[in-house]
Structure formats: structure tokens, C-alpha cells
Amino acid sequence: MSTTTIAANPKPRLPGPAIPAWTQWITNLLPWRVNLDSLGFMLKGARQFGNFYALWVGDTPIYVVSDPQLVREILVERAAEFHKADLVKHAVGSFAGNGLFTNEGDFWRRQRKLAQPAFHHGRIEAYGVTMVQQTQELIAAWQAGERRDIATEMTKLTLGIVNKTLFNVDVRAQADQIGELMTVLLIGANDRINSYNPIWNRFTQQNQRKEAAARQELFTMIDGIIADHRQHTEDTGDLLAMLLAARDEDGNPMSEQQLRDEIITLFIAGHETTANALAWAFYLVAQHPAVEARLMAELAPFDGKPLGVRDLAALPYSEQVIKEAMRLYPPAEGVTRQAIHDIELAGYPIAKGHTIAISTYVMHRDAKFYPDPDRFDPERFSAENEAKLPRYAYLPFGAGPRVCIGNSFAMMEARLILMTVLQQYQLLLAPGQMVRAEQVFTLRPKGGLKMTLQKREKLHGQ
């Protein structure tokens, strides 16, 4: 009888696609890992098996979760029973080392506490001036009617902003070079997610060599930033100065290695994701004239004047637009964990060390939470509608103790950039372009996002 099955079998096997280990790289895993249609593959899995299923690779499961209640359990209520997944630590560890993103336990707690003041509300308000200033400087170089890759422009911009605000350095002159390094590093991280597959590994050897060179170049750059800072005798008050001044209970400063790991982590985590959120927002706004008209109506009272953080209160629709763009295209597609000991989740046993992949992308496109889920509709995030969403069904920044430390920074930055650009330019999708999302660690527009820059007529009174 079906009601006795679970009792008779204390270790039920969570249903899901079963993939013989030897075929993994040519069958189901190929589209997922190698990115032919990894996102479609995840959506299909959830449609077939529900919000909690296992991808069985031979006997090894990867648990795929897109259920808000389970998200709450894993990331919040039982957070102490999980660590970041080895898969991800292995993927980014070669450049992000033991920084905030990958660190664990008491050491992570201490480092997070050290960094936290740089992200306090009062502090990030001051960053708003840099955010708007650097956006204006970027667009001052744009020519009316020209075509640019907006994904690249946004990456340069957010890279400049995170470096100026957190480390008080201007890296904009090296932005193209850094952009190339970042791409090599992220492709390398993606490759390592596949690295249990020896055949795939052989294909990626060339990139491994490129990655080693890119990593070295980035380390040299970061060491230069740290050395420069050490020469300042005055307190610059930025995050790097705070990390340099920090002492442990024995009075020792942070090790050089740890310092570099923290800086690289913030350097990378602090720009790539926000740039993607913005690229997707411009892409979506360009296709929805009514949304753009509403944003312009919000901007009208400012009459072209430079925006500041305090103006954001009068620009609530800009927040709805950024949130909805991140619903459809969450820059961090998912969050991974592994249990630190054998546990049970929703009645199923999860063995210590097995990977749990929370798919933000799948959850954000679930019609149960978001009716007509593929439609871009910022109204979903009006105060009234947002309050009706189940808690943890919206997860762009993760949740619980490991929630993104830069979430308020990123929201403020994305809104200020979006609105400052729109004040001066209408961005039109270059004709004939097929825009697709690709998952290269973060969710980016594949091949960039070419847009034509149409200068707005000067507003009345300017």
C-alpha cells in the first residue's frame, strides 16, 4: 500500500532525472553544464518533477530546490547545518581564495563583521554621489546615434564605482583590460564546475593557462592598490583602510593573503552582478514603451538635474523595474549549499557533502508565485503586490546570514544609474539582434547587448 511505502523504506530516493554516470557529458548534463540551454533544462526539470527534485548522476544526487519554504529552511532556519558547496568554492577559490564569499564559520563571521560598516545605510548614501558622477562621466563620452555594447558599458561603470567607493582608487583607465581578465576568470570558474568530468577538463586546458595568467595580472593589480593604500598616512575612511587597520584579539593585522582575498572578492562580487542587472533592465525597458514612459514621468519633476540618493524616495517605479528585471534575469542564477552532516529535508535524507542547488531562476519563473511568469511587469513589485508574494519566493540576493552584503549598495546603484542614463538617452535595441541569456557563473546577455543611443530632446526649461 502506498501509505506504508515510506515507513517500509526509511531512505526514500527523491525522484528526478537519472543520468548514467558514463553518459553524463553527452546527455542531460551537457546542456546544463556546458550551457547550451542550461536554464531551459532547469525549468523543464522543475515542470516535470516539482520544486524539489534530484538530478541523479550515477548514484550522486544534485538536489534542485525552487520552493520558498525549503529555501527558508536551508538558508535561514537551518543555516548552521549548511556550508557553501565545495563545487562553488572549488570554482572561484583560485582567485577569490578564502574571502567573504567562500569563507566559513567563526572566521567568516569575524570578517563579515569587519566589512559590515562599509555597507551601513549612512555610509552607502555617501557613495551615491560617486555613482551618479561616474555615470555622468561615462555618458558624457557617448555620441548621439552611435551603437554601443551596453553590457560592457555597465561593467566598466560598476567596476569604476565599486573601486572608488570601497577602495578609493580610480581603475577606469584599466577597465577594458580588467573586463577581459574577468571574462577569462569567470569562464575558468564555469569550467571548474565541470571539472569532475575528465573529458571536459581536457577541452579546457587552454583556458586554464589563460586563467593562470589573468589571475596573476589581477593579483598584481590588487597588490598595487593595497601598497598604495599603505602609503597613505591619513585615514581615507574607505573599506580597504578599515581592513588594513583591523587587528585580531592578539593585536595582529590581517594576513596579506586574506587581505587580497577580501579585496578580490569585493572587486568581483561588487560589479559583475550589478552590471548584469542593469543590462537586463535596459533590454527590457527598451521593449516596453509604457514602462519607459512611466519612468520618464517619474523623472519629469527633476527637469534633467543630477539625481541624488535622497531623490530615490520620489522614484519608486525605478525600484520596481530593477526588481522585476532581476526576477526575470537574476544575475546570480542560483545559490548552492551542502549539508555539513547527514540531514533530512522534506522527509528525504540528504547525505553530508551532497550539493543542493537552489534555483533562483526557476523559482522566479514559477507561475504559482508569478502568474504569466515570462511577462515583464514591474507592477508585480508595487508595495501592495510585493506584500502578497510568499516570503523567499524572490531571492536575487540570497537570504539568511549569508545574504549579499552589498544588496542595498546594489539596489541604490542600479536605480541611480538607470535613471541617470534615461534622463539623457533613450536606449534602443539594435535591430536584428537575438538576445539570449547565458550562464557564465553569472547570468549575462550572450555576446553582449548592442543598443543605439538616442539623445533625448532637452527637457523644457533646460
Ligand code: HEM
Ligand atoms: C545586483 C547585484 C548583486 C546580486 C544579484 C548579488 C547576489 C548575491 C547573492 C545571491 C549572494 C549570496 C550567495 C550565497 O548565499 O551563496 C551574494 C553574496 C555576496 N555579495 Fe552580492 N550581489 C550583488 C551585488 C553585490 C555588491 C554590489 C557587492 C559588494 C560591493 C556584493 C558582495 C557580495 C559578497 C561579499 C557576498 C558574500 C557575503 C557573505 O557570504 O558573507 N554583492 N551576492
